[in-house]
Amino acid sequence: MGDQPPSFQMPRGGARQGPPSLPAPDEEENAPPRLGEDDVVDLEDEVRGSQVFDVLEQLDRELVGLVPVKTRIREVASLLLVDRLRRGYGLDSERPTLHMCFTGSPGTGKTTIAMRMAEVLRRLGYLAKGHLVTVTRDDLVGQYIGHTAPKTREVLKRAMGGVLFIDEAYYLYRQENERDYGQETIEILLQVMENQRDDIVVILAGYKDRMDTFFQSNPGMSSRIAHHIDFPDYSIDELEGIADIILAKQRYTLSEDGKAAFHELMGLRMKQPRFANGRSVRNALERARLRQASRLVAAGGRVSRDDLMRIEGEDIRKSRLFDNGEAVDEDTAAERKAASENGRPPS
Amino acid sequence: MYVTQGTFSYLPPLTDDQIKAQIQYCLDNGWAVSVEYTDDPHPRNFLWDMWGLPMFDMKDPAAILLEINRCREANPNKYVRVNAYDSTLGRQTTALQYIVQRPENEPGFRLERQEGRDRQIRYTLHPYSLDRPAGERYQK
Numbered sequence: 001m002g003d004q005p006p007s008f009q010m011p012r013g014g015a016r017q018g019p020p021s022l023p024a025p026d027e028e029e030n031a032p033p034r035l036g037e038d039d040v041v042d043l044e045d046e047v048r049g050s051q052v053f054d055v056l057e058q059l060d061r062e063l064v065g066l067v068p069v070k071t072r073i074r075e076v077a078s079l080l081l082v083d084r085l086r087r088g089y090g091l092d093s094e095r096p097t098l099h100m101c102f103t104g105s106p107g108t109g110k111t112t113i114a115m116r117m118a119e120v121l122r123r124l125g126y127l128a129k130g131h132l133v134t135v136t137r138d139d140l141v142g143q144y145i146g147h148t149a150p151k152t153r154e155v156l157k158r159a160m161g162g163v164l165f166i167d168e169a170y171y172l173y174r175q176e177n178e179r180d181y182g183q184e185t186i187e188i189l190l191q192v193m194e195n196q197r198d199d200i201v202v203i204l205a206g207y208k209d210r211m212d213t214f215f216q217s218n219p220g221m222s223s224r225i226a227h228h229i230d231f232p233d234y235s236i237d238e239l240e241g242i243a244d245i246i247l248a249k250q251r252y253t254l255s256e257d258g259k260a261a262f263h264e265l266m267g268l269r270m271k272q273p274r275f276a277n278g279r280s281v282r283n284a285l286e287r288a289r290l291r292q293a294s295r296l297v298a299a300g301g302r303v304s305r306d307d308l309m310r311i312e313g314e315d316i317r318k319s320r321l322f323d324n325g326e327a328v329d330e331d332t333a334a335e336r337k338a339a340s341e342n343g344r345p346p347s
Numbered sequence: 348m349y350v351t352q353g354t355f356s357y358l359p360p361l362t363d364d365q366i367k368a369q370i371q372y373c374l375d376n377g378w379a380v381s382v383e384y385t386d387d388p389h390p391r392n393f394l395w396d397m398w399g400l401p402m403f404d405m406k407d408p409a410a411i412l413l414e415i416n417r418c419r420e421a422n423p424n425k426y427v428r429v430n431a432y433d434s435t436l437g438r439q440t441t442a443l444q445y446i447v448q449r450p451e452n453e454p455g456f457r458l459e460r461q462e463g464r465d466r467q468i469r470y471t472l473h474p475y476s477l478d479r480p481a482g483e484r485y486q487k
Contacts, residue, residue: 129406150399157414161407199409 035088046085052077052123059116063109064241065234072229073117080124097226098126098201099193101169101215103208104231107277110205111165113231118163121201128199129161137171140185148181152188160199169204170214186218193224234277239266242281247311252289257313262288268321284319291315348455350388353428353444363412366429366447370408373431378442379403380411381432382418386425386484388453388474401432415447424450424485450476450485 035041047053056074063070079096086093098121102110115132122130135155142148156164166172174180193202204211204221208230215222234242243262247253254262262284269280276283292315296303351357361369373380380402383395398418402411411429418427426449433442454475461469476484 128409131406157402157410158404158406160405160410160413196409196413199407 035085035090037089039089041085041088043085046081050081050084050123052081052120055116055120055123059113062245063112064245065238066109066113066231069109069113069229069231072227073113073120076117076227077120077124080121080126084125095126095198097197097224099225100201100203100227100229101211101225102203102205102229102231103211105207105233105275105277107279108231108233109278110231111167114163114165114203114205117203118201121163127162127201131159131162132165133159133162134165134167136167137182140166140172140189141181143181145181148184149188152185156188156192156196156200160196163201163203165203165205168206170206170210173214173217175213175217186221190220190224236263236266236270239270239277239281242278243285246282246285250285250289251309252285252311253309255310255312258288258311258316261313261316265316265319265321272321284316285311287319288315291318348453350426350446350449350453352390353446355445360449361445361447366415367408367412369443369445370411370429373443374405374408376431376433376442378431378433380405381430382411382414382427383430384418384422384425384427386422386450386476386481388426388476389472395426395428398427401430419448422448426450452485 056070056077059070059073076098083093083096100117102113104110111134114134118127118130118132121127133155139155140148140152142151172182172185174182189202192200204225206214240259240263243254265284266281269275269284288311292311295312295315296307355361355369370380381400382398384398385392385395398421399414402414405411415427415429426446428444428446430441431443433440456472456474459471459473461471463469
């Protein structure tokens with residue numbers, strides 16, 4: 001308040017940033033080039049111009065594995081690029097439907113891919129803004145009659161020009177309750193997915209088996225989604241690759257012994273229930289960082305930059321997973337410990 | 348008679364693409380856009396019925412066009428306008444306002460003269476459409 005003295009002029013600027021912007025230059029770039037019938041286009045120039053393959057390369061670099069997913073995104077990107085050129089020649093074809101369904105175990109990178117997808121679509125001029133709106137059932141379905149439709153529509157409007165990512169979409173449909181308001185949400189979604197295809201891309205995500213049941217009870221939804229992409233679980237090598245990337249980002253390194261220990265740890269963790277792929281890797285590394293820090297502090301003395309960066313094997317081997325060879329999830333172990341302290345038998 | 352009010356009132360009716368471009372301008376400025384409708388064309392009738400709440404946090408004009416189209420569908424043959432409210436401290440007023448739909452037939456206004464004291468004349472405008480009850484004003 002009171003940044004500027006009161007004046008009787010029409011206030012300009014103030015909280016507003018900069019002059020009102022003209023149409024974003026992006027939009028100009030995204031317009032398909034006008035071409036005559038005999039023109040020939042250099043596809044490579046187009047590829048470079050759209051910068052879309054930068055995003056794809058970044059995807060390859062930063063995300064380990066997921067080959068089928070990356071192939072599909074490449075295919076979609078190529079299709080859109082060709083479509084754009086065709087429009088330049090005046091070869092009109094219907095805009096491709098790009099609603100997608102991502103299925104896969106937790107932690108396989110569904111949200112990350114959705115974010116990249118939005119960026120790819122924006123660069124190709126398919127979406128105007130390319131932002132990602134992530135929602136779950138709570139954000140869409142209302143609590144009383146007449147509450148659902150405005151709520152769903154509000155979310156859809158917020159997502160226009162970008163990607164609407166519905167996490168755990170199978171919760172929208174509750175089989176056991178036929179008066180559930182989720183059905184209303186699905187109907188509005190279907191309507192918008194069909195009519196506003198140019199303005200919004202809807203991505204549903206969830207576990208494979210539950211999504212299958214969801215689609216069985218909503219065949220209309222299934223047929224309006226062109227791309228069903230399954231995210232495979234990571235192999236142990238890929239998990240190590242993920243760990244390398246995470247560590248590099250946080251400026252840590254694993255010692256040789258640390259690498260071996262991490263390999264063993266992941267082998268054990270993968271057999272555990274509630275294994276969450278990439279997310280488990282991140283959590284394991286977080287714990288290793290914790291142990292490294294306490295080891296350093298306990299040892300005292302002088303430390304070098306290298307010491308601060310290196311995670312040793314012992315930092316990882318202290319994980320409860322290694323306890324007397326018995327494979328125990330860390331959380332389960334904590335629960336058991338608490339239970340035994342309370343004198344209750346472990347559940 | 349073609350009712351003129353708000354911004355762009357002397358231009359031919361805006362197409363949907365032009366409407367979208369204008370909304371984009373509003374969004375770029377951070378104004379909250381809302382949709383209103385009425386069937387009372389009197390110039391002093393500035394409080395129109397609101398079509399839903401003003402829309403905040405929108406990124407794309409398509410979302411607002413969606414509401415405009417829903418309002419047009421629900422209120423065919425009425426006036427529909429778009430409002431952009433600038434909430435900047437010190438301005439806090441409508442920054443832009445334009446009509447996006449009007450009835451097919453606009454009968455216009457008649458001038459009424461009221462005889463006052465001392466042969467004074469008071470003039471006032473009376474829209475012909477107001478002779479019919481609300482809701483039936485522009486029916487065929």
